[in-house]
Each structure stands twice: as C-alpha cells, then as structure tokens.
Amino acid sequence: MKKNMEKNSMFKKLVLTSAALMALSVPSANASESKGVHEIVDVPFSFEGPLGTYDKASLQRGLMVYRQVCSACHSLKRVAYRNLEALGYTPDQIKTIAGDVTVMDGPNDEGEMFERPGRPSDRFKSPFANDKAAAAGNGGAVPPDLSLITKARHNGADYVYSILTGYAEAPHGVVIAEGKHYNKAMDGNVIAMAPPLSDGAVSYEDGTPQIVSQYAKDVATFLTWAAEPELEHRKQMGVKVILFLCVFAGIMYAVKRQIWKKVH
Amino acid sequence: MTAGAMGAVAAGSVVWPFINQMNPAADTKALSTTEVDVASVAEGQAITVMWRGKPVFIRHRTPKEIAESKEVDVSLLRDKQTDEQRFKTKPEWLVVIGVCTHLGCVPLGQKTGEMRGDYNGWFCPCHGSAYDTSGRIRKGPAPKNLEVPMYSFISDTVIRIG
C-alpha cells in the first residue's frame, strides 16, 4: 500500500520536474543568444501584466519621437496612419498627420507616376525607396523596419529602451571602428546607429521631462503598440475567457464527481 | 503476364510526371550556374557576382597575399583550414560566398578603398568580423570561414560557379 503512495508522489515529482525543465528551456534560447556582455534594463511599462493597457499620452509622445527622430532612417511600413486612431487621435488629426508626407502613386491615365499627399489609408512612408538605398545611405547597414521590432527582439520594449539609453564611452582597450559606436545593450557591444537621442531633442508640449530616458520609454511604448496593436483587446478578452473556463472547469468537476459517486 | 507488364509501364509513366514536377523548373534551372570571365580582373582586385541569390566574391590574389595565407599557423585558427583547402587548382583565384558566417551581413573589402580589416581580407561592417586573404575568420564574432562554393575553371579565365 505504501508503494502506491510512492508511485503517486513519483508522478507528481515527474510532472513538476518536467514543468520546471520546460520553463527553463524557454529562456535558454535567450541566454544562448548573448555574446559578450549586454545589459538589458527592465523598465516598468503600463502594458505589462495580464491587465496592462497602453498609456495613450506616452503613445502620442512616442509617435512624436518616432516621426521627428527615428523616421529619418527607420521605416514603419506595416502601420497605417488610420491605425493612429488607437492613440486617441481624431480622424481630422490623422488626416493632417498623413497629409504631411508625399507618396508616390500611379500610374495615372497618361501612364505616369505622380506624387500626392498621404491619406489615412496609406501605410507609414518609408525613408528609403528600397533596402539597397537604405544600405547605401547608412554605410552598408540597413536600418531595420520598426513595425515588429519589439516582437523580433528578446525582451521587446526593454530592449528598445536599453539600446536607446545604452550608449557609453567604450571601456579602456576596446577599439571601436570609425562609424561604429559602443552600446552596452547591443549584442557584441558595437552598433552602427549613432546615438539618436539627446536631452531636449524633441519638445514635449505636456510638460513631460525632455530627457533621453523619457524619450526612450515613450518610443518603446509606441513601438510595442506598433507591433501589437491588438494587445489591449487580447488581454481584456483573455481575462473573460480564463474566468469563464475556470467556472466551467469547476462545474465540470462537480458534474464528474456527482456521476462517479456511485462507482467503487 | 503481358497485361501486367503493360499495366506497370502505364502506372510508371503516369507516376513519373507527378514526381518529376517537384524538381527544379526550367526557369529555376536557368539560374543555377553562372559563368564568369575573370580575365579583366587585375591582380589585387576583386569582383562580386550574384549566384543563386547570394553574392560570390572572386579575388585575384597577389603573390604576397598568397604567401601570407600560407604562412598562417593553422592550429591557431578558429576554423582550421589550410590555404590549400580554400582554393581549387589556381592559388591566385579565391572564390568564396560573400556572406559573413556570423549574422550573414555582406563583408566589405571587394572595392578598392573599402575597409579590409586587420588581416587584409574582408571586414564585416555589422559586428566587426575580420577575414584574411584566404577568407578565413581571424577576428570578431563569426564562427566559420567564408564558405567556398562549388566551382571549376572551364578555361584559364572562365569560372563556372555551381
């Protein structure tokens, strides 16, 4: 009889070990990615956790930073101007934002391409016509598109923040080639992008401190939204679904017990 | 007997087109090999050709560069290959796929005046890997030497890649 107990605890141990190993095996991929030191700062963001939502003011400031700084080199080609409604802009404001750029359209009836102001249905205009042009304009390294950057990097928003705030003097003995920069957060510590932000570079109208760390936080928030516009909807739906399933599971358990009562 | 054999022939002939359709199509095959005339490439110069969607570096090495590559103590290399394993028949022509073995950026060093790194071969601008004149990794994060594609000389100056 004792054996039976042992067997059960063995099962539990097994299940627990497997769960622990599974849990371990996920971050293992991250750890293996790193070469040399790279420091990722853990920033508290409003959209974290199961109930997290985007801070709209931060999103709007992040958009400002993107448009005034990042967009000089980085495209955001999967996001459309119409999507900015989620940031709290009115249709008229979106029209104005879209109208700030000129986009190539056509061919027209004469068979020629023509330029016109952007429309809300357009996607964000890319700074370069194609990747070759982007590489040529940036010393051979193509600035990545930012629409999915927080999903395409480990630690997403924290990574973006850390890169933007990670510029520093190279430690003694580390030689950085011309046109390259030392960055604490970058894999290998060498980055082609020059420090893009400086205190006061973008003027905020809402009195938020105009410092690099604030810019970085806002733009990281904005880019997370750009990558996961469905996040708020997803989490709200998730809470309801999980609650429903928990109640359902409880009821099913009661039904099962009721039916099995007579057995044995 | 005969009927069975006929049936087998019929089945075989019907099946073959369905298997063979998966093989490379005519338009794909047309791009599988590329022939390059390297007569115009002077000593010390290099050209880049595209092959199967990847850049291939062809470098006309100087005697000095060849000598440098041969002198290297192979046991100290990260990816241990002698210079002889890096070229085919003609030591002056080095043919490698121009994709950095770290993160696959395209290294610099093909055009005159471009940075060639500490070992006078190629230098990857992304993360600073330096390759020597034999295309071997010498410094930086890349794990392996630049890959040597299949190629052969169909005449003294024409290389067929693929």
Add this chain to the structure above:
Amino acid sequence: MSAGPHASQRTPFQNPVIEWVDQRLPIFTMVNKEYGVFPTPKNFNYFWNFGAIAMFMLVTMIVTGITLAMHYAANTGIAFDSVERIMRDVNYGWLIRYIHMNGASFFFIAVYIHIFRGMYYGSYKAPRELLWIFGVVIFLLMMATAFMGYVLPWGQMSFWGATVITNLFSAIPVVGTSIVEWLWGGFSVDNPTLNRFFALHYLLPFVIVGVVFLHIWALHVTGSNNPSGIEPKTEKDTLPFHPYYTMKDSFGLVVFVAIYAAFVFFMPNALGHPDNYTPANPMVTPAHIVPEWYFLPFYAILRAINFDIGIPFTDIVFFEAKLGGVLAMFGSIAMVLIMPWLDKHPVRSARYRPKFRVALLVFVVSVLALGKIGGMPADAPLAHIGSFLLTTTHIAQILTLYYFAFFLVILPYLSKRERPLPMPESINDAVLQGQKSDQKSEKCCEA
C-alpha cells in the same frame, strides 16, 4: 466501428428521425456502441484524458488552419505580409492565428503526455502493437505537418529552419543532393518550396485524421489498457464510456484548454522565437538556428553525433558525422516504433515493475534534458574538469547514449530479468486496494 454486421441486432430509437436514419445507416447505433455503452476499464487516471485532448487539438488546428488559409498567401514575396495582415487587419485574425500558433505547441504537449502514458502503463504491448504503430505514424505525420507549418510565415527562423532541416537529406549518400533539390524545387529553399509546403501542410492534417480513425478503430477492437495493465475480466471491472468518461474527459479538457488559453491571450509568443518576426532573408543567417521546442530533443540527438562512425584507429568510415546524426535522429523515433518487440515482459504496467519504472523515468528526464541542450548552442562550454572542457555536446552524447541504451539494452534485459511486484487479481481489486491505501492521494491521480 464495425457496425455493419451488427446492424441487424440494433435496438430501435425512440426519435422517429433518428430511427429513420439509423435503419438506413446505423450510425447512431454505432456511436452508441462505441461511445455510449462501450465498456471501459473503470480505473483510468487523468493520464487517460490526453487522447481526447489530442483529438480536440487536431480539430482546433484544422478549423483555425482552414480559416487562416483563407487569408494567407503562399508566395515568398507576400507570405510574411499576408500573415501580418491577418494579425492587424483581418477581423479576429490575431486571435485565430495565435490559437493556431500556440495550438501546435499544445497539440504536442498533449501527444507527448499521451505517448508517455502509453509507455508507462505498457499500452504498446500485445495485443495493442498495431494501435501503437498507428500512434507513432500519427506522431511522424504531426512532425512533418508542424515543420512545414512553421515555414509558412516566412520569417527568418522559418527560412533557416527549413534550410537546415531539408539539408539533412543531403547526408544520404549518392542521391542526397538530388533529393534535396527535388524537395526544394530549386537550389535553395525558395518560392517553389514554400508553395509546396503550404499544399502539404494543408493536406497532411487530413491524412492524420485518417490514421486517427484507424488508431481509434484498433483501440475499439482491443479495448483500452488501464493503469493496472490487467485486462478487464468481469463486468465489475468496466463502466460504460458515457457518462463516466465523457464527463471525466470533458473536465480534463476544460482544464487543459484554460492553460492553453492563458498562453494564447497572455503570452502568445512565449513558445516561439523572436527571429520569426523578421522577414526571411537568404542573405542574413541568424546567430543560432533552433527548431520549435517540440523538436529540440531530436535536434540535440542530431547534433550529438559530431564524429564519423567507423572502425577506430583506422580510416574506415561507415557513416560520416552528418549522416550518422540524421540516422540517429530518425533511429530515435524508430526505437519508439519497435518498442513492443523490445520490451516483451509479460507485465504491462510500470506500477508493478519497479526497475522498468526507474529506467523509464530516467528516460523521460534525459529526453527533457536533451530538449534543453537542443536549445543551446552546440559545443557551448559548461565547465572545466581539470584540463577537460565539458561542453553541451558531451552532455548531449551521454543523454543520446542513454536514449538508445534504454531501448536496445535496458528494455530487452528487463523483459527477461525483472521480477514484477505481486499483482491484484482484477481491475476491481486494484481499485479497492488503491482506495484503502490512501484516500487523499488517490483522489488526485486516480478516480
């Protein structure tokens, strides 16, 4: 499911419509026979839920897959964009895609537990060998389907995973390269490859459905195994499938779905790789190419063979390292396939085979550890032991050795030598014993 011959003995249904149909096609009689009154051992524990759960996952994957296919475009130029359009613009597209994406992982979780249960309780033994073989075939088809599905979003990991895995076939001597080019339809993974992978990814699940049908048919011929491994002898040993197991399976399923939903809604990308959110680029190789987690143990076995296999101290080589790795990887699944003939011990359940139980649990731990190693870079240094540098590859080699030794040495040895514990007379006795032993712990795992 052999309703035909028994159709004449059917009992009429009350409902006239059902009765009308049933007279002409006794489908309701069949369902009632196979899922209503079907005599099922009464001592199943919750491990027996995972067959039904796997079935649920298969249906989920097919339904979400078909809906995704309505929006997806299998062309290298637009595949990635079409997936992003699903995520951003298609109504509830993100939900359907996350269900499908995480569904693959949860399907594998269910099936891995299902396989473990079969191993632990000896469900592969006579007379259920064919049932077991159908199961392994389903597993192989699932692997092929999952692999091709992962290529479809055409991200970096899609492309490079496909490149690495299809290149495995180039290890085959003589015809290897031709086979790989035949698979690719070109000279590298490219548009023809993506296009055919989509066609096959759409097809294979329906093949799986077919084999699942055979799997269940075979199950209903032999009847289910049970935790004691003793065949039911009298009516006291069994219960009708409905309502006892329909309700128990439903409860287990809801719990499983709740965990699955937690991933879908709160950490949809936790089981994926960030690189797959970068569009495929044949010019840029990711630093570490790793397959999806459910392939990692096999990937570790593949990489563990980094030496040529031949006669030591001579130049004679039978298999080069690359081929050796591929053979080991496929061999590891072949081991599972022939398991019924490796373990011929008369007792089924590990409950009464303490040595087998230990060997099997060590096996499970080593598979999990192989999975962990598979996610790490090869040859990554772990520790210095004197002048010897211990790397991940060494660990993988030791674990791989155990994997094969378990099947080829331990199982045949134990089937001859192991003395089982005293066994109860019948399932009913086993249940009564269990109840007496410890009420609390029994409640958790056995009903």
